[in-house]
Amino acid sequence: MVSVLWPRVHGMAGTQTAIEPSPTDEPPRGRRPALSPSRAADFKQCPLLYRFRAVDRIPEAPSRAQLRGTLVHSVLEKLFALPQAERVPEKAKELLEPAWAELSEERPEWTELFPDEDQEEISSWLDSAAKLVDSYFGLEDPRRLDPEACEVHVETELGSGVLLRGYIDRLDVAPTGEIRVVDYKTGAAPREIGEAKxxxxxxxxxxxxxxxxxxxxxxLKLMYLTDGQALAYTPDEPELRRFERTLEAIWQAILRAGRTGDFRPSPSKLCGWCDHQSRCPSFGGTPPEYPGWPEPDAGDESPLDRAD
Known part of the structure; x- marks a missing residue:
């Protein structure tokens, strides 16, 4: 049974295999397909959307709001790498421009959202990110926290053989061993559908x-930075056992669809935000020819997924 964490800070105690890589290390490539939270949610929402993203891997144009979310996540990760006393709003906002420069170098295509590198537009966009950073400080004081890991990659194989894989924004562990999972959301606190997702x-x-x-x-703590709200939830073991069975059922459904190529659309109110209407039968489109089940991996999440 595979059980791995790739933390960026501190070694992890417990029954899992723990790896503490250098900043340039990445999880091994060439892995078999796995289930991530974003891709599992895609399949639940619309099997055809899952296919377009995980099988066909059709590029989707990011929005400025998505890029802003990715930037703020990067800044908060860098903030927790500083000594505790230096984790103040002014210092965090000083990290914005260097973090954007770093992201722009890693993903130069993202800069295409700012035609001709309009500095006034970029400055206004960075100001909007700074407001989200300020909102974060209204929710907690990072000087009082000592996370065990930030932006940590986690992976484990269930007894049924389903491989789960994902990224956690922040992992807090109390001296007593209690674990808190923290996820930053750069949008507003959602209505029922968004909260369920x-x-x-x-x-x-x-x-x-x-x-x-x-x-x-x-x-489990969700922090919504647009409106400065937080949502906390305490799971229990019976609930997680039931949820584990849900994940296993989703994966089996994905495998069945993968064998046949039968990824059907599931129209909903969320279709209005989908990039794939032109190739969706529900909107008169035609999907590309099914390329077959992807190898080596259909489970990874992008930085944009993790910034939602």
């Missing part, structure tokens, strides 16, 4: 950590 993601992480460490996380 966010909690699905958090329960996914809770199952992974429970199987890695044998401990049910004490708290």
């Amino acid at each position: 966010a909690m699905f993601q958090m329960k996914f992480y809770a199952v992974v950590l429970w199987r890695l460490r044998g401990v049910v996380p004490r708290q």
